[in-house]
Amino acid sequence: MSLFQFISDFFRDNANWHGAYGIPHRLLEHVEYSLIALGIAAGIALPVGLVTGHTGRGGNALALVATAARALPSYGLLVLMFFWLGLGLTPVMIPLVALAVPPILVTTYEAMRTLDPAPVDAARGMGMGPAAVLFQVELPSALPLVLSGLRSAAIQVVSTTAIAATVSLGGLGRFVVDGLYQQNYTIVVGGATLIAGLALVTIALFWLVGRFVVSPGVRGRR
């Protein structure tokens, strides 16, 4: 039995494609959890990163937060949150947000810090106000790096959302956890393949977004 045999068995089994326990439903749950976590993380990290980067204050504090957050094991944090908060979505969101905040925060800060001062000065010279400078000059220039931070966070969140299944939530991790309990390696491998596939799709999506959203003038520079 090769690995690929298990994988194709999983995807050929019709039963895996229907109902609340089927692939489409689990995939939706997985995407839903990931988007919520990413949204919360971006809601926290983008403004903080923009402000600290814009003013240039708090860089060392950010470094400390980043290192500390990376040192926390997501699965461990999840189990701990389950003990403290019980079942539900919140104990899952806390480790996922903790995972996603540092990359977004750090890259946003870094993007704002490393802006070329010349276009900013030019914009001011043209009579743009601070808000116009931020939204029309600084943000578009910072976008490539900010997007790379978001991408990094998104990939990690999509991969890690699998642990939600260990505290009885859904998502693609369900296949892996159930399969391990039921001694059904086909389901385990099938679920794992789906998670990896979703992570790769995430990379592709960010690549596409980068193509369309980033201003050509900025893109050429790198």
Add this chain to the structure above:
Amino acid sequence: MTSHSQSSTGPRHLRAAAILLAATTAAALLAGCSDSSSSSDTPNGSASSTGGKSKPKDPLAGAAPKSGTVVVGSNNFAESVVLMDVYGEALKAKGINVQYKPDIGTREITYGLVKNGSVTVLPEYNGSLLSYLDKTAAPTSIEATTAAIEAKLDPSLTMLDPAAAEDKDSLTVNAQTAAKYHLTSQSTIADLAKVGGQIVVGGSPEFQKRQQGLPGLKSQYGLTPKSFKPLDAGGPLTVSALKDNSVQAADVFTTDASITREKFVTLQDPKKLFGFANVQPMVSKAGLTPDAVAALNAVSAKLDTQALLSMDDQVQNQKKDPLDVAQAWLKSVGLGG
């Protein structure tokens, strides 16, 4: 296996921890290296050579142990670990070489490991094992249960004497659900089946597929729940899901202390879906001497439900270490080392 000494004092632990953290990067690496060669972990792939080459290899199966050592395993719930310690320590008291393989997983996994010889002794529950082997069997006595198991068991395996101690799976509802549908300890699973469409049932993920689970609830009682929520084997996930009503009914072990504590109601099972559930060691015939068999049977002769309840309580409520609890009980019945 270190922590069964006496209850160690806090400061000593702290100091040990501090020293260790300091030396972590270098010394701990070396300690870990030398330790792994002799530890209980299975070596990788190569071990499948003992399992025969013609069979398709199951990647979730483990490897065979060294000869001369009795490997005692356990499933992935607290009581199974306690029982592993009870039987294992009794063997040790007779001077037999014992190696532990705790928390292996569910029956689906452990049965395979005993069959391929990588686990010698596994504390089982007779009715649950029978239901796993034969979905239709409905024996009416402990002896008939043992006979029925032996008929279906792999020829390399056998059952030792059953203990009086019983711990069944059960379908148990929370207090809200009991009140809402007027269910009492006299109600049956069939009573719940009438409102099945409104009930979310929880249990360990394998409960969804095995006979003593959703398939059996449907075929025996016509209970088709609104949905199934995968939890753990009667552990804290199950208890909190029942408590916060995210499931209305769940698979709970009848010896679980949370039933009385949380005012859960265990439903009657007149069709004996969950059958007999006496503790009974399943062993691999080749791995045990007559002395070892006698030692294990001596434990089963003393082990009753009261003893099991008390040990579960000590582990789950008083947070004592399962090994300490097992040794204390063995000593109290004169089987200690």
Add this chain to the structure above:
Amino acid sequence: MSGGAGFFDIPSDLQHSYAGLIGIHMQEAMIPVGIGLAVALPLGQLCVRFRWLYPPVLWVTTVLYAIPSLTFFVFLIDYTGATRTTVMIPLTVYSLVVLVPAIVDGVRSVPQDTLSAATAMGLGPVQRYLQVQLPLAVPAIIAGLRVATASSISLVSVGALIGNQGALGNLLQDAILYHRSNLALNSVVTIAVLAVLTDIVLVLLRMALTPWLPRSGKAAGRAARATAVEPSTEAALLEDAAS
């Protein structure tokens, strides 16, 4: 507090003391980083030598890094069983993925003038690599090592999900088994402390290896912030730093 319920009382079924678990944990986390470094150094040098090699390597590493650890583990069960080897192989790959860009960018960032000076002093290519390029790339390599070790130490705990191969992560399983939240707290705190301590060791190592650099300041802060980011992003950051 009675009997075995203390913070550092490890349940007997894990068959190791607290110290023993830390030992296994560090072993499972650091061996992959070591192997990753041993492979990444020559691979990185190849990418520097043959520029066309680097973009495809960067692509492959980005994709490999996107494969979730749990997926990686369960795929490997088919070949190496539910063992520590199964946990260590993916961690090796992740380390490699982080270290190659760090090394390439570090070595590349050495100014052409410096290299010319070295050549003029009569250093051959090998000597020039060992005595000039590699030492000057140390800050970037250490920055990569910091990312690799931190994620390795934290990811070992996921091994608990595939048959108790998670060292300190196994405490999490036992926390659930015995309703002992203390064990979960112990696991999380110990893993975090190990990661921070290792990080400090690496920073000290960098200071010792690069006495010519300022002890703190902008470069160090930038490297520390870069540790929060995945490899290709970090490569971009380091590129910025170099330019």
